[in-house]
Amino acid sequence: xxxxxxxxxxxxxxxxxxxxxxxxxxxxxxxxxxxxxxxxxxxxxxxxxxxxxxxxxxxxxxxxxxxxxxxxxxxxxxxxxxx
Numbered sequence: 001x002x003x004x005x006x007x008x009x010x011x012x013x014x015x016x017x018x019x020x021x022x023x024x025x026x027x028x029x030x031x032x033x034x035x036x037x038x039x040x041x042x043x044x045x046x047x048x049x050x051x052x053x054x055x056x057x058x059x060x061x062x063x064x065x066x067x068x069x070x071x072x073x074x075x076x077x078x079x080x081x082x083x
Contacts, residue, residue, distance in 0.1 A: 001013040001070055003036065003073075005040045008037065008040070008042060008074060008075035009072055009073065009074055009075065010033040010036045010037060010045060010072075010073045010075065011070050011071070011072050011073070012029040012032060012033055012070065012073065013068055013069055013070030013071065014069055015056065015066060015067070015068050015069075016066070016067055016069055017065065017066055018063070018064065018065040018066070026047075026071075029071065030045065030046075030047065030073070033073035034073075037075035037076070037078075040075065041078045042075035042076060042077055042078040043076055043077025043078045044075070044076050044077060045073040045074065045075050045076060046073060046074055046076055047071050047072070047073050047074075048072060048073070048074050049071075049072050050071070051069060051070070051071050052069070052070050052071070053067050053068070053069045054067060054068050054069075054070075056068050
């Protein structure tokens, strides 16, 4: 979903509809975040701050019908340990 090489952070996420029950593979998300961090010169990544859910679309009654859910990962080792 996004991130910052300078800050050593990677944001992984997905979009979910009001009545959907997503199947989330947290191990795969962590592996992808670690892979991204490694391309930036870090050793890996670990999740921090928990899960963030933000409404992306509401219906005419103000109910959230589409939401973006994300988890932030902090890159670890490598460049981080040199500071």
